[in-house]
Amino acid sequence: MSALLSIQNLSKTFYLDSHEVKAVQDVSFDVAQGECLAIVGESGSGKSTIANLVLGIYPSTGGEMRYGGEALPDRRDLSHRRAIQLVQQNPLSSLNPKRKVGASIRLALDVHQIGPSGQRNARVGDLLEEVGLPREFADRSPAALSGGQRQRVAIARALACESELVVLDEPTSALDVLVQARVLRLLLQLKERRNLTYIFITHDLAVVRNIADQVAVFEKGRLVELSETETLFASPKAPYTRNLISAVPVVDQHEIQLRDKLAGEGHA
Amino acid sequence: MSAPTLDIRDLTLSFKGYTGTTQVLHGISLQIQRGERVALVGESGSGKSVTARIVLGLLQELKQARIRGEVVFEGKELNGLSNRDRHALRGTKMSMVFQDPTSSLNPVYTIADQFHEVLKRTRPDIRSDQSRDLAETMLQDVSITESKRVLDSYAFQLSGGMNQRVMIAMALANEPSMLIADEPGTALDVTVQAQTLKLMHNLVEKHGTSVLFISHNLGVVREFADQVYVIYKGKIVEKGRTEQLFAAPGHPYTRALMAAVPRITGGGVAEIEETSESFFEPMVVHGAEAAE
Numbered sequence: 001m002s003a004l005l006s007i008q009n010l011s012k013t014f015y016l017d018s019h020e021v022k023a024v025q026d027v028s029f030d031v032a033q034g035e036c037l038a039i040v041g042e043s044g045s046g047k048s049t050i051a052n053l054v055l056g057i058y059p060s061t062g063g064e065m066r067y068g069g070e071a072l073p074d075r076r077d078l079s080h081r082r083a084i085q086l087v088q089q090n091p092l093s094s095l096n097p098k099r100k101v102g103a104s105i106r107l108a109l110d111v112h113q114i115g116p117s118g119q120r121n122a123r124v125g126d127l128l129e130e131v132g133l134p135r136e137f138a139d140r141s142p143a144a145l146s147g148g149q150r151q152r153v154a155i156a157r158a159l160a161c162e163s164e165l166v167v168l169d170e171p172t173s174a175l176d177v178l179v180q181a182r183v184l185r186l187l188l189q190l191k192e193r194r195n196l197t198y199i200f201i202t203h204d205l206a207v208v209r210n211i212a213d214q215v216a217v218f219e220k221g222r223l224v225e226l227s228e229t230e231t232l233f234a235s236p237k238a239p240y241t242r243n244l245i246s247a248v249p250v251v252d253q254h255e256i257q258l259r260d261k262l263a264g265e266g267h268a
Numbered sequence: 269m270s271a272p273t274l275d276i277r278d279l280t281l282s283f284k285g286y287t288g289t290t291q292v293l294h295g296i297s298l299q300i301q302r303g304e305r306v307a308l309v310g311e312s313g314s315g316k317s318v319t320a321r322i323v324l325g326l327l328q329e330l331k332q333a334r335i336r337g338e339v340v341f342e343g344k345e346l347n348g349l350s351n352r353d354r355h356a357l358r359g360t361k362m363s364m365v366f367q368d369p370t371s372s373l374n375p376v377y378t379i380a381d382q383f384h385e386v387l388k389r390t391r392p393d394i395r396s397d398q399s400r401d402l403a404e405t406m407l408q409d410v411s412i413t414e415s416k417r418v419l420d421s422y423a424f425q426l427s428g429g430m431n432q433r434v435m436i437a438m439a440l441a442n443e444p445s446m447l448i449a450d451e452p453g454t455a456l457d458v459t460v461q462a463q464t465l466k467l468m469h470n471l472v473e474k475h476g477t478s479v480l481f482i483s484h485n486l487g488v489v490r491e492f493a494d495q496v497y498v499i500y501k502g503k504i505v506e507k508g509r510t511e512q513l514f515a516a517p518g519h520p521y522t523r524a525l526m527a528a529v530p531r532i533t534g535g536g537v538a539e540i541e542e543t544s545e546s547f548f549e550p551m552v553v554h555g556a557e558a559a560e
Contacts (some may be wrong), residue, residue, distance in 0.1 A: 233532065249487030
């Protein structure tokens with residue numbers, strides 16, 4: 001598998017009045033086409049900074065990013081912006097409250113000139129159906145939808161651009177567990193159907209275990225562990241990873257055993 | 269057995285709107301014994317947060333709310349009290365920790381000022397230097413080592429986890445007999461959430477505080493509660509001691525909630541039905557009813 005996104009020695013330092021914050025320090029990893037890479041860490045670990053750098057929201061202060069073999073510049077043009085899409089944590093703030101959800105999705109089609117304009121409304125309906133919502137929802141405003149439905153709209157909008165890479169920044173952490181399970185299933189189905197590549201940012205290792213192919217663990221701006229999901233949970237190397245896993249609230253005996261086993265190894 | 273701290277009997281709630289009334293709670297009964305930690309678990313819209321607000325006496329003030337049934341707190345029937353009497357209980361005999369600590373603290377007062385405000389509820393004459401000393405010890409109880417800096421800070425200068433601990437310390441400042449915790453820590457990182465819950469667990473144990481713990485995540489509940497009530501569409505569908513309920517969840521809805529929690533042992537994401545006839549099956553009760 002070739003790398004769709006390749007990150008080499010990426011750094012980002014924010015210069016504040018009195019001091020500097022090294023948000024991301026010398027980070028390298030690859031994301032293969034069709035893969036889901038999870039980026040995990042606590043608040044302040046630099047995981048959202050990575051997302052913003054990949055999306056080109058601000059320039060890096062060092063290192064290089066390549067997308068499909070070509071270097072990603074600091075200033076992105078429309079095609080770059082179309083290629084990499086974002087789904088944020090809180091759809092209530094990422095969707096325009098004054099716009100009907102259909103109009104929000106259509107705007108993505110208009111900006112990127114996707115399909116003949118006469119067919120775009122029909123396309124909006126198709127996209128809503130693809131994320132499991134009725135076509136008629138195009139005429140609703142975000143306030144008239146539940147949290148899970150709003151997140152589906154945000155996903156539909158990201159799909160509208162027919163991008164290959166979607167950055168998911170804590171897409172389910174504002175949802176309750178039942179809705180979370182449904183949205184995660186949808187994300188897995190879409191990934192399969194459209195051969196999408198995900199960068200999935202979260203602090204919840206239990207979600208990661210069930211959705212990611214590879215996991216990158218961040219602590220204070222540094223990449224402390226990068227491995228396949230199976231390997232990471234079977235034998236986490238970094239003590240920090242172990243901590244993150246053992247903080248997950250568990251419900252069944254198998255999980256308690258795994259957690260106790262990891263805790264035991266931690267003390268050995 | 270002594271009288272429970274909280275005894276909710278056949279509580280119903282409906283809201284009057286433009287188009288008629290909407291029934292929200294369909295007769296809920298729930299008991300919390302002294303020093304017991306009871307969890308009320310359900311999805312968004314199940315009625316768990318409105319139950320907490322009725323116990324706090326907040327919904328009784330709302331004109332559109334129609335409340336029937338009994339809510340007996342330490343022998344007092346809350347629905348029969350005046351707003352004034354209910355207000356006297358809040359922040360003194362019962363207190364609350366909210367989901368998002370940063371937005372529940374006042375942004376324009378320092379933590380020390382807010383502590384003073386809280387302590388004045390039970391000790392109207394307390395001076396600010398006295399309240400400061402008390403607050404310092406209380407912050408140490410929630411493992412805040414740099415209590416001086418925290419007391420002089422505003423909420424926005426502290427991290428979410430720090431604010432949550434401040435909230436817990438404030439909620440317990442007047443030694444209430446009952447603490448209501450509405451999804452505490454949901455807005456926090458898993459690691460911080462785990463620490464916060466552990467801390468809260470130890471504190472309420474030490475003070476013998478009863479807790480009504482509201483959550484949608486069974487994993488969190490298992491770590492914290494002695495007793496679990498599962499609520500679905502305004503009805504209790506299952507209740508029992510935590511170990512029993514987790515060992516053998518009996519109601520189809522509880523099983524769906526359980527399946528929805530992602531496992532660190534893997535197994536993929538469960539397929540969860542939107543709704544099902546079986547979710548409306550009668551309540552499953554664990555353990556001997558005779559004990560009540």
